[in-house]
């Protein structure tokens with residue numbers, strides 16, 4: 001790792017709680033890390049701050065509810081060392097590669113649109129997560145938002161996506177966002193929760209690893225019911241349609257069915273990791289049966305299979321903002337120890353213990369709110385799976401029958417599913433699910449869509465491509 | 472084209488945010504300081520664009536720069552993601568919303 005006497009050059013990608021805690025520790029250790037943050041402000045999605053003109057409208061208490069104290073501590077700790085961090089906000093890291101003689105090279109687009117390259121000796125990746133979506137007919141209609149999107153409009157824009165949205169899906173965000181809408185003057189038309197009461201009960205012992213958080217979820221569901229908002233458990237949103245006056249969600253459960261009218265819809269089944277940069281580096285990943293997702297392999301302190309590359313936060317598996325702070329600090333300690341710069345073995349042990357508690361809670365959440373994998377096989381033919389390219393479930397089924405693709409990357413080549421701007425972030429797991437179901441393969445066999453650089457569209461190059469297409 | 476069913480509801484009506492003058496397809500509109508282009512377009516048009524494949528209306532989805540559903544064009548040729556771009560005075564948004572199906 002370069003000359004021992006030189007200060008090691010550390011880059012962190014991601015400005016959420018994991019990246020902020022990692023940067024804070026490295027700054028305190030005198031390493032002046034470079035923090036690349038795609039957003040204009042630190043905080044990530046969970047502790048997102050609204051643009052300055054909106055700050056007076058939304059107090060931290062309104063923004064973060066019971067997490068306000070934690071959010072403010074995170075922001076103020078970060079500000080205390082901010083002058084010792086090279087914070088590149090509004091900067092998208094769109095490629096990362098290993099250097100021939102050790103270390104890494106990051107390619108980035110800056111806030112002003114300029115392109116740059118950055119070399120470093122070690123990197124902590126903490127790029128977070130996004131919504132995990134089970135598509136259904138009508139999910140591409142205007143007025144249908146991801147669960148996280150509905151929350152972002154509230155936290156980042158002080159706006160409700162509707163006064164009477166229907167909230168459908170599962171996971172902790174489902175009740176949290178519905179509750180936030182109810183508190184901010186909305187009146188959710190209904191909460192349609194795919195998970196059954198029995199599943200939640202079975203998961204209770206594991207959820208007890210964080211009793212306060214588990215109770216908070218129950219309390220929010222109860223408060224919604226108390227306000228007369230229908231909470232339908234064990235039910236799935238089957239179809240969304242636009243009516244003359246708003247949106248209609250058709251739902252069904254094993255015992256009944258119905259429809260709910262509202263003026264917007266928010267859908268989501270928990271979160272999935274944004275791990276493209278780790279994939280580009282060649283970090284080893286494996287299919288995780290509990291979550292049904294491919295996860296980058298790390299040791300308990302965040303080391304990946306690539307020496308010098310560390311992972312922290314939701315990028316390494318969904319454990320939430322609380323755990324992300326621990327993981328960010330722990331990855332930074334691991335990095336400092338590996339560099340023989342400084343070590344604190346007892347602090348590392350404490351953080352590992354805290355994280356394993358969080359892990360138990362995460363497994364509880366996955367049991368309480370399992371992703372309805374079985375519903376992929378029975379998606380109606382007309383369902384748009386890939387919203388970028390407009391590829392339906394029937395087109396995918398045809399491609400699978402015709403080509404018998406060996407894995408999901410072959411299916412992408414045959415069908416264009418996942419070739420659009422989002423690179424299969426939304427459709428990849430669904431395409432893989434259709435493939436496993438139809439050909440009787442295992443998730444491990446069909447694999448996952450490979451990330452490609454640039455991991456998000458870069459406007460300059462895109463303009464050239466699109467102009468070329470038009471002319 | 473206005474999609475009447477889809478709009479945002481500000482929870483801070485009456486706040487003293489400054490008005491911003493911009494345009495959508497040549498027509499003058501106003502937003503508030505701190506609005507993203509996504510918010511401005513939803514408030515005024517109820518949608519952002521028509522999809523390249525199929526021509527159906529799209530109005531963003533994730534709001535956080537992940538789904539890439541919200542790419543739009545400005546009159547100066549810039550392509551921007553509406554959910555992560557703040558509205559600035561004088562911006563001229565060019566959509567394909569009126570192109571029909």
Ligand code: FES
Nearest residue numbers: 534536539541554
């Ligand atoms: S709405 Fe998803 S990227 Fe903008």
